[in-house]
Structure formats: structure tokens, C-alpha cells
Amino acid sequence: MTNREKLRDLLIDVFLLEDDEFDFSLTQEQIETWDSLGTVSMAVGLEEAFGHHMTPEQAVEVESIQGIIDYLTSCGVSFAD
Amino acid sequence: MRILDEKLVRGDITLLSQAWTDERSFCIRPARSGVDEAWLEAALASLPVEFGSAHFALLTSGSTGRPKLVVANKSRSERLARVLDEVQQSQGVEATVVTLPLSYCYALINQWLWAHVMQRKLIMTNGLKAMPQLADVFAEQSAASVCLVGAQVRLLADGLRGRQFPGVIRVHFAGGPFPQTALELVRDLFPNAAIYNNYGCTEAMPRLTLRHVDESEDPSIVGKPLPGISMRSGSAGEILFQSPYGAVGFVDEGAEYVAISESDWVPSGDLGECLPDGMWKIHGRQGQVFKRFGEKISLSQVKDAIAQCWDGEINFYREDDPSGEAGHVLVLQPEPSETQVRGVLKALRKAFPRTHWPLRVEGVSTLSLLPNGKIDAVRLAEESKKNIYWRQRL
Numbered sequence: 001m002t003n004r005e006k007l008r009d010l011l012i013d014v015f016l017l018e019d020d021e022f023d024f025s026l027t028q029e030q031i032e033t034w035d036s037l038g039t040v041s042m043a044v045g046l047e048e049a050f051g052h053h054m055t056p057e058q059a060v061e062v063e064s065i066q067g068i069i070d071y072l073t074s075c076g077v078s079f080a081d
Numbered sequence: 082m083r084i085l086d087e088k089l090v091r092g093d094i095t096l097l098s099q100a101w102t103d104e105r106s107f108c109i110r111p112a113r114s115g116v117d118e119a120w121l122e123a124a125l126a127s128l129p130v131e132f133g134s135a136h137f138a139l140l141t142s143g144s145t146g147r148p149k150l151v152v153a154n155k156s157r158s159e160r161l162a163r164v165l166d167e168v169q170q171s172q173g174v175e176a177t178v179v180t181l182p183l184s185y186c187y188a189l190i191n192q193w194l195w196a197h198v199m200q201r202k203l204i205m206t207n208g209l210k211a212m213p214q215l216a217d218v219f220a221e222q223s224a225a226s227v228c229l230v231g232a233q234v235r236l237l238a239d240g241l242r243g244r245q246f247p248g249v250i251r252v253h254f255a256g257g258p259f260p261q262t263a264l265e266l267v268r269d270l271f272p273n274a275a276i277y278n279n280y281g282c283t284e285a286m287p288r289l290t291l292r293h294v295d296e297s298e299d300p301s302i303v304g305k306p307l308p309g310i311s312m313r314s315g316s317a318g319e320i321l322f323q324s325p326y327g328a329v330g331f332v333d334e335g336a337e338y339v340a341i342s343e344s345d346w347v348p349s350g351d352l353g354e355c356l357p358d359g360m361w362k363i364h365g366r367q368g369q370v371f372k373r374f375g376e377k378i379s380l381s382q383v384k385d386a387i388a389q390c391w392d393g394e395i396n397f398y399r400e401d402d403p404s405g406e407a408g409h410v411l412v413l414q415p416e417p418s419e420t421q422v423r424g425v426l427k428a429l430r431k432a433f434p435r436t437h438w439p440l441r442v443e444g445v446s447t448l449s450l451l452p453n454g455k456i457d458a459v460r461l462a463e464e465s466k467k468n469i470y471w472r473q474r475l
Contacts, residue, residue, distance in 0.1 A: 013471070014474060016426050016427065016429075016430040016438075018427070033430060033435060035434065035435055037374070037435045037436065037473075037475075038435055040474075040475060041435075041473055041474045041475060042474075044474035044475060045474040048474065
């Protein structure tokens with residue numbers, strides 16, 4: 001499984017999205033279930049799946065799926081696959 | 082107060098008739114109560130001296146595991162048995178088939194005492210543990226009633242698959258949520274039966290309201306109060322009642338006696354409201370309504386949303402999340418498929434904000450039931466953890 005697929009599956013599970021709803025261009029505003037608890041859930045999920053701990057401040061700053069990719073990339077996770 | 086062992090009563094039902102007609106009071110000790118003997122002795126010793134005659138006591142621990150000794154007056158309960166005969170239109174019912182333990186207030190009053198007072202036939206069985214025997218008993222009846230708990234319906238339907246019992250003409254449900262989603266199963270088994278949703282609690286000994294199945298499709302609507310009973314909602318939405326048939330007192334876990342007078346407003350343990358037509362709607366057990374991050378969560382409402390897409394059993398147990406905030410765990414039975422879990426989650430997402438979502442979705446192949454047919458909430462939490470289908474990452 002590629003890192004993109006891993007991230008996609010995680011976010012579908014965390015935000016309870018339908019498969020056909022998901023898109024890597026989605027923003028927090030477009031995902032109604034991305035509320036404050038959703039942010040916590042996302043951060044915990046990212047740590048479980050990719051092994052990188054996101055501080056609460058970092059988690060709140062992320063406002064899109066691309067933002068998550070940028071964060072993970074900065075941690076050394078490759079999305080080139 | 083003499084102690085009457087349920088095991089002995091099961092072997093010889095006349096012991097119960099003798100104890101009832103005897104002036105002395107008695108207490109039924111359930112076969113598997115798990116109640117400490119010393120606690121029971123202390124509880125009985127704490128009762129007022131006048132309860133030494135004309136009364137009886139039942140031990141209840143419900144699904145909480147906390148013992149409680151509830152004391153009632155024999156003649157008040159006999160009055161209730163007559164009222165039940167009237168409101169349940171039981172005049173044509175010749176016999177009642179007992180599938181629940183008689184230490185359970187519902188079976189004792191609705192069945193044993195009703196049969197005793199109204200001079201009808203009482204048929205004891207070994208309940209759902211002996212399905213072939215139960216099927217034979219049902220098949221032999223021409224005008225019988227049976228009292229069940231909602232959680233038993235699917236077990237009955239599985240155990241008696243393909244059979245029909247036209248001689249069972251009254252089916253009563255109490256002791257838990259009314260099995261609205263399994264009504265077709267009940268109708269298949271008992272095609273001629275009038276089905277009733279009964280509501281009450283042990284302190285009510287045990288009935289407060291009654292509803293015929295056709296009066297509503299909402300399982301949480303339990304009907305109007307029985308004649309003589311008053312009900313109202315307290316300031317927190319809790320259901321309070323006054324009953325001329327109710328318990329006269331109880332001894333709680335701390336072995337301390339609490340008297341109940343006819344003018345006391347007694348909590349039933351549930352939250353609910355009276356609708357404009359006089360019917361009562363139950364919102365859930367008091368512990369099933371709680372606040373999570375400031376949001377009021379009603380597990381009864383959550384259950385209604387899940388029932389739109391899941392026709393198996395829906396249960397919850399309470400658990401705090403890692404931050405110490407109150408939460409709940411959803412337990413489905415039978416074990417769901419991945420698609421079914423996604424369907425349930427989709428229904429939750431559609432109906433509620435994330436605060437209402439369960440901390441986990443768990444599944445069990447069978448539910449552990451208490452001897453009285455209710456779901457064993459303590460074991461529910463222990464057993465269901467084996468199969469986690471989804472969890473909030475917190």
C-alpha cells in the first residue's frame with residue numbers, strides 16, 4: 001500500500017467519508033466532520049499510521065488534506081509514490 | 082421475614098401459594114442472585130417490624146450488579162393483578178406460560194399473582210434453555226399469555242424457527258426496550274396474539290403503563306398510566322410516579338432502609354415525557370443520557386438512528402475517553418459485516434455531530450442475558466471488547 005493510499009484510508013475512516021466523496025484536494029471547510037474532535041482523531045491516526053506525533057498546535061494549523069501531506073512530507077514521509 | 086428459595090419454588094410452586102396466603106411475610110431469594118448472604122441478612126434486619134406480616138420482598142440487582150431489596154404489600158399487589166386483568170383484557174386468557182424466573186417482579190406479578198388472584202392456570206417452564214419443551218407447552222395452549230423481555234425475541238425465533246403457536250393469544254414485553262424491529266418474528270410465532278408494551282420498574286411492583294402494539298410504531302412510547310397511577314417528569318426530565326400498588330420501601334446497597342409512601346413521587350430510573358395525547362415516551366435510562374463536551378447525548382436517540390439501517394440488537398455501555406470525558410461504546414449483535422458497520426457509521430454521521438458517535442463499534446455473536454432475560458451490562462462490556470470494528474482515535 002502506498003502512503004497516499006494509507007492516508008486516504010485513514011482519513012475516510014476518521015472523518016467517516018464515503019469512498020466517492022474523498023479527494024486529496026478537500027479542505028477542512030469541505031469536510032463537515034472535520035471538527036475539533038476530528039482534528040484530535042486525525043492527529044492520533046497520523047501518529048498510528050505514519051509514526052509522527054503532531055502537536056496540538058500543528059494539528060490545528062492544518063486546514064486541508066494537502067496541508068496534512070505537507071506536514072508529513074516535512075517529517076520525511078514520501079508521497080512520490 | 083422468611084426466605085423462600087427460588088430453586089425450591091421452581092420444584093414445588095405450591096410453596097409460593099402457601100407463602101402468599103400465610104400471614105407471615107416472605108422474601109424470594111433468586112437462584113443466582115450473586116448477593117452476599119450477610120448483606121441480605123442485614124437488609125432484612127433493617128426492615129420495620131410491621132413488615133413481618135402481610136408483605137413480601139424481592140431482591141433485584143437489575144443490570145447494574147448493585148443489590149436492592151424491595152418490599153411490597155401483598156394486598157396492594159393483588160389489587161394491581163386485578164387492574165392488569167382488566168386493562169390487558171385478559172378475561173379470555175385461561176393460562177399463562179412462565180419463561181422468566183419468578184424472583185423477577187414482572188413474572189411474579191404479571192403471571193404468578195395474576196393466575197393466583199384470577200384463578201387461572203400457571204404453566205412453569207425451563208424458559209429458553211429448553212426450547213423443545215417450551216415449544217410443546219406453547220403448542221398445547223388454546224388461550225394463553227406469555228411474558229417476555231425484548232432481548233429474548235431473536236433467541237425464540239431461532240430456537241422455534243418454522244413453528245407457530247396460535248393458542249398463545251397475549252404476548253407481553255417489559256424489562257427493556259420494546260422489540261419493535263423484531264415484531265414480525267413475534268407475529269410469525271404467535272399469529273393470534275395481542276402484543277403489549279409494558280413499562281414499569283421494581284419500585285412500581287412493577288407496572289406503570291401499558292400500550293397495545295397497534296397504538297404506536299415508536300418503541301419508546303409505553304402508553305398511558307394504569308388506573309390509579311400518576312406520573313410526571315421531574316426537573317431533570319426524570320420520570321416520577323405515585324402508585325397505590327407500588328413498593329412500600331426498599332433497602333439499598335448500603336443496607337439502609339428507605340420508606341416509600343403513597344404520596345411520594347418515586348423515580349422510575351428513566352427519563353421521559355408525557356405527550357399531548359397522554360402517552361408516555363421514554364428517553365432512556367437516567368445513565369443513558371449524559372453530557373459529552375457540553376453536548377447532551379441521549380443513547381435512546383442514537384439507538385433510533387442506528388435502527389434505521391441495522392435490524393439486529395443495539396446496545397451500549399458507558400466508558401470515559403482517554404481525556405476523561407464521558408462517552409459510550411456501541412455493541413451490535415450479531416457480528417456485523419464491514420458494509421453494515423459502514424452503514425451504521427454513515428447513519429450516525431448523518432444524524433449527529435461527532436460528540437454523539439461511539440468511542441468504538443463492537444460486535445458479539447450472542448448477548449449474555451441475566452436470568453430475568455435482560456442483557457447483562459457488566460458482561461457486555463467485558464465480552465464485546467474482543468471484536469472491535471471501528472474506533473474513534475482519541
